[in-house]
Every structure is written in C-alpha cells, then in structure tokens.
Amino acid sequence: MYEKRAPYQVHIETFGCQMNEYDTELVRALLKARGFTFTDDRERADVVLMNTCAIREHAHNKVYGHLADLKTLKRQRNLVVGVLGCMAQNLKQDLIDHESIVDVLVGPDSYRRLPDLIVQAIESQEKGPTRKGLAVDLSEYETYEDILPERAEGINAWIAVMRGCDNFCTFCVVPYTRGRERSRDPQGIVRETQHVASQGYKQVTLLGQNVNSYRYDGWDFSRLITAVAEVPGIERVRFTSPHPKDFPPSLLDAVAGHPKICKHIHLPLQAGNDRILQLMNRTYTRNEYLALVEKIRRRSSDITLTTDLICGFSTESEEEFLDTYEIVREVGYHAAFIFKYSERKHTIAARKYLDDVPDKIKADRVTRLVDLQKGTSLKKNRGMVGRTVQVLVEGDAKKSSAQWMGRSDGNITVVWEKGGSTVRPGDLVGVRITDASVTTLFGKELASR
Ligand code: SF4
Numbered sequence: 001m002y003e004k005r006a007p008y009q010v011h012i013e014t015f016g017c018q019m020n021e022y023d024t025e026l027v028r029a030l031l032k033a034r035g036f037t038f039t040d041d042r043e044r045a046d047v048v049l050m051n052t053c054a055i056r057e058h059a060h061n062k063v064y065g066h067l068a069d070l071k072t073l074k075r076q077r078n079l080v081v082g083v084l085g086c087m088a089q090n091l092k093q094d095l096i097d098h099e100s101i102v103d104v105l106v107g108p109d110s111y112r113r114l115p116d117l118i119v120q121a122i123e124s125q126e127k128g129p130t131r132k133g134l135a136v137d138l139s140e141y142e143t144y145e146d147i148l149p150e151r152a153e154g155i156n157a158w159i160a161v162m163r164g165c166d167n168f169c170t171f172c173v174v175p176y177t178r179g180r181e182r183s184r185d186p187q188g189i190v191r192e193t194q195h196v197a198s199q200g201y202k203q204v205t206l207l208g209q210n211v212n213s214y215r216y217d218g219w220d221f222s223r224l225i226t227a228v229a230e231v232p233g234i235e236r237v238r239f240t241s242p243h244p245k246d247f248p249p250s251l252l253d254a255v256a257g258h259p260k261i262c263k264h265i266h267l268p269l270q271a272g273n274d275r276i277l278q279l280m281n282r283t284y285t286r287n288e289y290l291a292l293v294e295k296i297r298r299r300s301s302d303i304t305l306t307t308d309l310i311c312g313f314s315t316e317s318e319e320e321f322l323d324t325y326e327i328v329r330e331v332g333y334h335a336a337f338i339f340k341y342s343e344r345k346h347t348i349a350a351r352k353y354l355d356d357v358p359d360k361i362k363a364d365r366v367t368r369l370v371d372l373q374k375g376t377s378l379k380k381n382r383g384m385v386g387r388t389v390q391v392l393v394e395g396d397a398k399k400s401s402a403q404w405m406g407r408s409d410g411n412i413t414v415v416w417e418k419g420g421s422t423v424r425p426g427d428l429v430g431v432r433i434t435d436a437s438v439t440t441l442f443g444k445e446l447a448s449r
Contacts, residue, residue, distance in 0.1 A: 007035050007036060008046040008047055008118075008122065009036075009037050009038065009044060009045050009046050009047070010037070010045060010046070010047040010048075010049060010118075011038070011039050011041065011042045011045035011047070011049070012027065012028065012038070012048075012049045012050075012051060013048070013049070013050050013051070013066065014051045015050065015051065015053045015062060015063060016051075016052065016053020016055060016056065016059045016085070016086070017055070017241075018158055018207055018240060019160065019207055019208075019209065020051050020052075020053055020085055020086075021158060022149065022158040022207055023051060023084075023108060023111065024051045025149030025150050025151050025158070026111055026147050026149050027049070027051065027084065027111050027114060028149070028150035029147050029148060029149050030111055030112065030114060030115055031114070031115055031118075032150055033115075034119075036115070036118075042073070043073070045079070046078075046079065046080065046122070047079070047080040047081075047082065047118055047122075048070060048073075048079060048080070048081050048082070049081075049082040049083075049084055049104075050063055050066060050067075050081075050082070050083050050084065050085075051084045051085045052084065052085040052086055052088060053085065053087070054085075054086035054087045054089070054090040054091065054173045054177055054344060054345075055086065055172065055173060055174070055344065056339065056342070057342035060087065063083070063087055067081070067083075067099055067101060067102070070101055074101050078125050078126075080103045080104065080118055080121045080122055080125065081102050081103050081104070082102070082103060082104035082105070082106065082114070082117075082121075083095055083099075083104070083105050083106075084105075084108075084111070084114070085107070085108055085177075086107075086108065086173060086174070086177035088105040088106055088107050088136060089108060089136050089138075089176070089177040089178075090176060090177045090344070090345060090346055091345065092105055092134070092136050096132060096134075103121040103125075103133060104117045104118060104132070104133040104134075105132065105133070105134050105135070105136060106133075106134075106136070107136035107137070107138070107177065108163075108177060108178050109137060109138050109139040109142045109163075110135035110136060110139075111144070112144075113135040117133030117134075117135060118133075120133055121133050138178075138179035138180075139179060140179070140182065141182060142163070142182075143160075143162075143163055143182055143183075143184045145184055145185060145188050148192070148195065151199075151201075154201075154394070154395075154425075155201060155202045155203055155392060155393075155425055156201065156202075156203040156205055156394075157199075157204050157205070158204075158205050158207050159189060159192055159204055159205070159206055160184070160208060161183065161184055161189055161206045161207065161208050161211060161214050161221075161224060162181060162182065162184065162208035162209070162210070162211065162213070162214050163179070163181075163182060163208070163209070164178045164179040164180045164181045164209060165180075165181055165210050166180055166181045166210070166213075167210055167243060167281070167283070168281055168348065169270075169280055169281050169282060170281045170347060170348035170349040170352070170353070171280060171310065171313065171341065171343075171344065171347055171349045172344070172347060173344045173345075173346060174209050176347075178209060181209075181210065181213060183208075183214045183215055183216040184216065185217075186217075186219045186223075186227060189206075189224065190227050190228060190231065193228045193231045193234060196234075197231050197232065197233030197234050198233070200426065201234075202233070202234065202235045202236065202426045202428075203234070203235060203236040203237070203238065203392060204228060204231075204234055204237050204238070205237075205238040205239065205240060206225060206237065206240075207239075207240060208239075208241075209241065210242070210246065211239050211240060211241060211242055212246035212247065212251060213243065213245075213246045220248070220250070220251075221239075221246070222250035222251040222253070222254045223250075225237060225239060225251075225254055225258075225261060226254050226258060226261075229254075229258050229260040230260075234260065235260060235392060236260060236261075236262050236392055237260055237261050237262065238262045238264065238411070241266060242265070242266065242267070242268075244268070244269075244284050244288075244289055244292055245283050245284060247292055247296075252295065252296060252300075253299070255299075255300070256299045256300035256302075256303065262409050262411065263300065263302045263303045263304060263409050263410055264303065264305075264306070264409070264411040265296060265303055265304070265305055265306075266305075266306045266307065266308075267289075267292070267293070267305055267306070268307055268308040269289060269307045269308070269309060269324075269327065269328075269331075270282055270308060271309070271310060271313060271316070271320075271323075271324050272286055272323040272324035272325070272326060272328065273286065273316070273321075273323035273324060274286050274323075276313055276315075276316055276320050276323075276324075279313065280310075280313060280349075286323065293305065293331050303410070304410030304411060304412065305331065305333050305334060306334055306336060306337075306411070307328075307331075307333050307336045307337070308336070308337045308338075308339070309328065309336055309337070309338045309339070309369060310340075311324075311338065311339070311340055311341065311362050311365035311369060312340055312357035312361060312365055312366075313357070314341070314353035314354055314355060314356060314357070315353070315354070315356060315357070316341075316357055321365050324369070325368065325369060325372065328369060328372060328376075329372060329376075332376050332380070333373065333376065333377075334376075334377060334380050334410065335373070335439075336369070338366055338369045338370055338373065339366070340359070340362040340363060340365075340366050341355070341362060342355075343355040374438050377438045377439065378436070378438045381412065381436035381438065381440075381441055382436045384412075384433045384436060384441055385433050385434060385435065386432075387432070387433055388430050388431065388432045388433070388446060389408040389409070389412075389414060389431055389443075390408070390409060390428055390429070390430060391406035391407065391414045391428070391429055391430075391431045392406050392407055392426070392427075392428055393406040393423050393425050393426065393427045393428075393429060394406050394407065394425055395425045397415045402417065402418055403415050403416060403417055404416055404417075404418055404421065404423065404445070406429070406431075412440075412441055413439060413440045414431050414441045414442075414443060415440055415442050415443075416431050416442065416443045416444060416445050417445075419445070421445050423445065429446070430445070430446040431443040431444065431445055431446065432444050432446055
C-alpha cells in the first residue's frame with residue numbers, strides 16, 4: 001500500500017535524442033501542473049518513468065536492463081512504472097505481454113493523458129491488482145503548443161518547432177512512433193524564444209525530426225530561424241536534425257549570413273553508395289549530396305559540417321561500403337556519429353530487407369570509419385591552433401572545475417584554465433587556441449564581453 005498521499009515523487013530517466021530530452025521537459029511541466037514533485041533518486045520515487053528511444057539498439061537494451069532492475073524495487077514496495085516515448089509506441093505489445101511491471105505506457109503524442117494514467121495506476125495499486133494504462137494514439141495535430149517545458153538549468157533551451165516525419169527512411173521508426181510531420185505556429189515559437197531569453201538562456205536549439213522541412217502558413221525554416229535569431233538576449237541559435245533535401249539557398253544565406261545563427265550544419269549522409277541510399281529511401285544520390293556540400297562551402301568556408309553514418313545496412317557489399325568511406329574522406333567532416341546498422345521492429349527495412357551483413361563485418365566497417373574520422377577531426381582541430389574563437393561558456397569542464405568548458409560557433413568543445421577569469425556561464429568570450437585533440441580545443445582566454 002502507498003503510505004503517503006500526494007504529492008507523489010516522480011523520477012524520470014531519459015534515453016535517446018534531444019527531442020526526447022525536450023519531451024521530458026514537457027512531461028515535467030504536465031506533471032508539475034497536476035501537483036507531482038520530482039526526485040533524482042529512484043529509490044525515493046513513487047513513480048519511475050522512462051522516456052525511451054527506439055532508434056538505437058543501445059538505448060533500447062538499456063531500457064530493458066533498467067526494467068529488470070526495477071522488478072526488485074517493485075517487489076519491495078508499491079511503485080508505478082511507466083514507459084514513455086518511442087519504445088512505448090513501437091513495442092507496446094511486447095511491453096504489455098512481457099513486462100508485467102510496467103503500469104503505464106504512453107506514446108509521444110499522448111503525454112497530456114499521462115497525469116491521469118499515473119493517478120489511476122496509483123489508485124488501482126491501492127485497491128489491488130493494476131490494469132495497465134495505455135495511451136499510444138498518434139495525432140495529426142498535437143504539437144504541445146500551449147505547454148511551456150520545465151527546462152533544465154543551463155545556457156541552452158531546446159525548442160521543438162515541428163514534430164513527426166514524413167520521410168520514411170526505411171531503417172527508421174520515427175514516422176511510426178512520432179507520426180506525420182506537423183509544424184508549430186511561428187508566433188508561438190518566437191514568443192517561447194522571448195520567454196527563454198527573459199529567463200536568461202543565451203542559446204536556443206530548434207528541434208525537429210526533419211527540422212528544415214518546417215512549414216507554416218507561408219513561413220519556411222529560413223524565415224523562422226531568422227526570426228528566432230532576432231530575439232534580443234539570444235546570442236546563438238542552432239538547429240537539429242536537418243535532412244539534406246531541405247536546404248534552399250535562403251537557409252544557406254541565413255546560416256552563412258546571420259551573426260547569431262551558428263556556422264554548423266549537421267548533414268546526415270547515412271551511406272555514400274547510390275544503391276544503398278535508394279534502399280534507405282534517402283531521396284538523394286551521392287552526387288547530389290556532394291553538390292550540396294560544395295554549395296555550402298562556396299557560400300561560407302567557416303561552416304562546420306558533421307554527419308551520421310550507418311555501416312552494414314542490408315546487402316551492403318565491401319565495394320559499397322568503400323563508397324561511404326571515400327565520401328567521408330572527401331568531405332572531411334569535423335565529426336561523425338557512426339553506427340552499426342541494427343534492424344528496428346516495424347520499419348520498412350525490417351519488413352522488406354534482410355539484415356544480412358554479419359555483425360563482425362559491420363563492426364569492422366565502423367572501426368575503419370571511426371579511425372578515418374578521428375584522423376580528420378584531429379587534423380581539423382589542429383588547424384585551429386593559433387586562431388581565436390568565440391566561445392559561449394557552458395560551465396566547469398568535465399575533468400576539472402579549475403577549467404571552463406564551452407563551445408565554438410561551429411559546435412566544437414573548447415576547454416581552458418579559469419585562472420583569474422571573471423567570466424560566467426552564458427558569457428561569450430574569445431579564446432586563443434593553443435592545442436587540440438580529436439574532440440576538444442584547448443586555449444587561453446583573451447577577453448570577456
Ligand atoms: S528523416 Fe529519415 S531518419 Fe530522420 S526521422 Fe525522418 S524517417 Fe527517420
């Protein structure tokens with residue numbers, strides 16, 4: 001039995017992408033409005049929620065691992081366990097059938113129903129055996145426009161500008177777990193930016209599964225990001241994750257020309273071979289992608305490019321993998337997120353193609369690409385030595401509180417000794433780069449603004 005009455009304490013664990021981080025902030029706002037409180041300590045919680053990701057195998061396995069741990073806790077005392085997000089949407093039957101400890105399952109379009117379902121689960125546990133609370137309907141309209149997320153402290157505020165995706169890349173579950181694309185009213189987004197600026201956030205990151213396909217009543221993404229960048233108090237604007245098909249000249253102009261829009265484009269390639277790109281339904285060819293890279297670089301050589309890559313997609317041969325290797329070498333990304341292909345349930349690829357590249361070969365391809373990328377990243381970072389970069393201070397460095405950590409405009413981590421520095425998180429400061437590793441620039445602070 002629950003010995004205490006409300007306010008019940010909720011512990012939320014978040015897995016996966018930035019959109020999930022943002023959704024957790026929405027969920028916190030919805031729960032707070034209903035009187036729930038929050039705890040970082042799972043052992044003290046009345047409700048444990050896991051906001052899950054179905055895209056990467058790693059995040060998926062971690063969730064199952066955490067559910068196994070919670071079994072012991074739930075045997076000892078009453079506890080409501082909820083699975084939210086993409087796994088709840090994609091694997092609901094599996095979770096209902098095999099995870100008896102899960103009381104509440106809520107998909108990304110149904111968070112408004114979560115407080116009621118938790119209350120029901122608590123009440124029914126008090127009375128006896130529980131019935132699972134399920135809310136997994138997809139919506140054509142839900143954008144949570146009216147909810148102000150309960151944001152974590154820091155210098156960056158995430159703002160989702162659109163939800164869902166219509167692209168149906170064959171390896172991806174997002175169109176099934178987050179539904180069709182719909183964009184938010186730009187006026188609401190600008191108001192939210194003004195609000196976060198008034199709270200002291202210095203950077204805004206605009207989020208969407210296919211963020212640059214944003215469309216609303218004659219507004220496109222270039223117009224939106226420019227309007228956001230004009231909000232007083234905001235020093236930097238970033239965006240993620242874009243699709244290479246949605247880069248009109250106006251967006252390149254905005255990135256290259258607006259001083260507050262960061263000179264960083266994450267341009268997911270996924271594969272460098274045309275047959276594999278077609279199997280993935282990425283809708284561009286190798287040459288079209290390279291032409292876009294060329295266009296970006298012609299527009300501004302200051303723009304940092306990063307990418308996502310998948311190794312060992314269905315039927316990928318060694319020669320086809322070498323096409324990816326070659327394009328990665330040719331483009332010279334500043335960083336890349338490189339993954340082994342892992343088949344996700346209910347995707348087009350899972351239904352139509354064989355996951356037939358042996359794991360050992362996938363792992364070997366990942367290693368070769370990672371080695372190549374490490375060399376390029378190190379070379380690019382070393383090329384920054386001697387230059388001065390503007391850094392937005394985020395806080396203490398991970399390894400030492402005697403050092404500051406921040407990011408360059410191009411999204412590269414910069415670390416420097418605090419010494420007698422008077423800067424504070426949120427300040428923009430010039431740092432002269434004196435050394436570099438694969439992932440980090442090291443330097444000396446010149447001046448603060
Ligand atoms: S663009 Fe492709 S990979 Fe990205 S969310 Fe949409 S379907 Fe998934």
